[in-house]
Amino acid sequence: MTTTTVGDVREALEDGFARQRGELVAHCYRMTGSVHDAEDLVQETYVRAWRAADGFEGRASLRTWLFRIATNVCLTFLEGRSRRPLPSALGQGAADPAREPVQDRAVDWMEPLPDAVLWSEPAPDPAESAATRDSVRLAFVAALQHLTARQRAVLLLREVLAWSAKETADALGLTVAGVNSTLQRARAAMDREAPAQDDPAPVDDPRTRDLLEAYVRAFEAYDVAAIVRLLAHDVLWEMPPYPEWYAGAPQVGRLISTWCPASGPGDMRLVPAGTANGVPAFGLYMRDADGVHRAFQLQQVWPTPDGDVSRVIAWFDVEALFDRFGLPAVWDDDAQATVGPAPVR
Template identity: 45%
Template sequence: MAQATTDVPRTYGPEDLEHFRRELTGYCYRLLGSAADAEDAVQATMLRAWKALGRFDGRSSLRTWLYRIASNVCFDEMAGARRRALPVDVSAGPSEPVASSLGRPLEDAVWLTPVADARVLPDGDPADVAVARESVRLAFVAVLQHLPPRQRAVLVLREVLRWSADEVADLLGSTTASVNSALQRARATLAERGPRPGGALDALSAEHALLLQRYVAAFEAYDMEALAQLLHADVVQSMPPYALWLRGSDDVVAWHVGPGAACRGSRLVPVRANGSPALVQYKPSGEPGVLRFWALHVLRADGDRVAEITNFLDPRLPALFGLPDTVPARGPLPTAG
C-alpha cells in the first residue's frame, strides 16, 4: 500500500526573487519617475524580502508579496518628495536661445529621468509588451507624477499590470470600493492633464524609422537646414537638469548654431529608452579623436515631424544602456548592451 504524502511548503531562494526584478523595476519607475530611484527601490525590496523570506507563509503568491514590499518602499520614498517633471511643465514659458538662458543646473530630484527599455519592459505576449511600452513613455510617466502615491499605484496595478480590484485591495491593505474610487479619481486626473499631442517614436513605423534616420544624418552632419525641415513648427527642446526650454524650429536651430555649436562633430548611437528608439550623443571632448558622452535624445513625433526633443545631460546614462563614456571620432561605434 502506497504511503500517503503531504504537501511540503516550497523553499524559495535568491533566484526566485531575481525572477521579478525587471517587472518590479518597471513598477517602481512608473511610481517614482526616476530610473536610479527605481533601481534603489527594487534593491531595497529584494533585501527586505530576502531577510523575511523565512517568514513568508505562502498565503499570497511570491509575486504579490514582493509587490507589497515594493509598494511600501516606494510610498516611503514618495513621502514628502516633490513631483518630478520635465522643464516644459515647470518653467512659466519658453526661453530665449541664448547662453544666459541656461542658468544653473537644478538638482536631480526635480526632474523625470529616462529609463532603458531593457531594464523595465517584459518579454512575452506582444499585447502585454505594447501596453508596458506605452506606460513608460515620458509623457505618460510625467502625468502619473501628478497623482497622489496610492492613486499612482492603483492606476499602474489596475490599468497597466491588469490586476483585479480585489488583488489591489489585498496588496494595499484596502477595500475594493476604495481601490475603485482611487482608480476613478486617477483616470479623471489623467484625462485633465493628458500627454501633449503626438507620441514617442514607434519602432514598427516605417515613417518614424525614416524620421529617425534623417534626424541622425542631419545632426551628425550638423546640417541645420536639413534638421529644420524635420522639426514641427512648434517643436519643443529641453535639456534637464536645466530649466531652459525652447519653442519653435527657428529657436532650436538658433541654439544649435549659437550656445550649442560645440555639438558640431557629434556622433549618435541608437538605443531604446522609455518604450521607443532614442539616441545617445557623444560630442568632441577636446582630446583629439575622442568624443565624450553629452546627452540622450528622446524624441516625440507629430506625424512625420519631430515635435519634442528632450536632451538628458546626466553623465550616469551611458552605464544605464551598457555604453562607454567615450567613443572614437571615427570608426565603428559600440552598440547598446
C-alpha cells in the same frame, strides 16, 4: 498533504524574482520617475521578501506578493519627497532661445528608462509585455508624477496590473471604498494633465529609419537648417537639468545656433543607443579643443508617422546615462568602428 517550508519559498523566490525583475523595475520606475531609484527599490523588495519568506502563506501568487512588497517599498521611499518633473511640467512658459539656459541641479528630474533594462529577456507573457511597454511611455510616467504617491499606487495596481479593488485595498491597508475614491481622484488628475500622445512611429518602418538617418547626418554636419526641416513645426525640446524648454522648430533652431558648442561639421557624433521609453535614443558626443569627442548629452527622439520629429529630450546627466545605455565616455571613430554603435531597436 505537502508542507511549504521557508526554504521552498526562498527557492521559488530566487526563480520568480529573476523572471519578474524587469516588471518590478518598470513598476518602481512608474512610481518614482527614476530608473536609478527603481533599481535600488527592486533590490530592497528582494531583501524584504527574503526576510519575510516565513510569512508567505501562498494565498496569492508569488508575483502578486512581490508587487505588494514593491509597492509598499516605493510608498515608504516617497514619503516627504517631491515629484520628479520634466521642464515643461514646471508651469512656466516656453523659454526665449536668445537667453542662455542655466542648469538647476537642486531639482530631482525625471530620468529616461532604457528599454533594454526591461526587455533584455523575452517576456513570459506577450500580453503582459505589451501592457508594460505602453505604461512606461514618458508622457504617462510624467503625468503620474502629478499624483500623490498613494494615488499612483492605486492607479497602477488597479489599471496597469489589473488588480481588484479588494486586492489593492489589502495591499495598501485601505478599505475598498477608499481604493475606489482614490482611483477616482487619480483618474481625474490624469485627465487634467492630459499627457500628450507620444506614441512614436515604429522604428522598423523604412520611413522612420530614413528620418533618423537624416537627423544624425544633420547634427554631424552641424547643419542647423537641415535639423529645423526635420522637426515638426510645433516640436517640443527639453534639456534636463536645464529648466528651460522650447516650443517650435524655429525657436529650437535659434537655440542650437546660439548656444551649441559646435562650430562646424565633424564637431558632433550622434551614436544610436537603442530605445528608451519606447523611442529611439542617441548619445551625442562633442569635440573638445583637444580634438576628442566626449559625452555631451543623451537624446530621446520622437519620430512621427508624418516623417518629422515631434519631441526631443536632451538629457545632460551624461556620466550616469552613458554608462546605463552602454555608451563609452569618449568616442573614437577608429576604435569604435570595430565594435559599432548600438542598433536602433
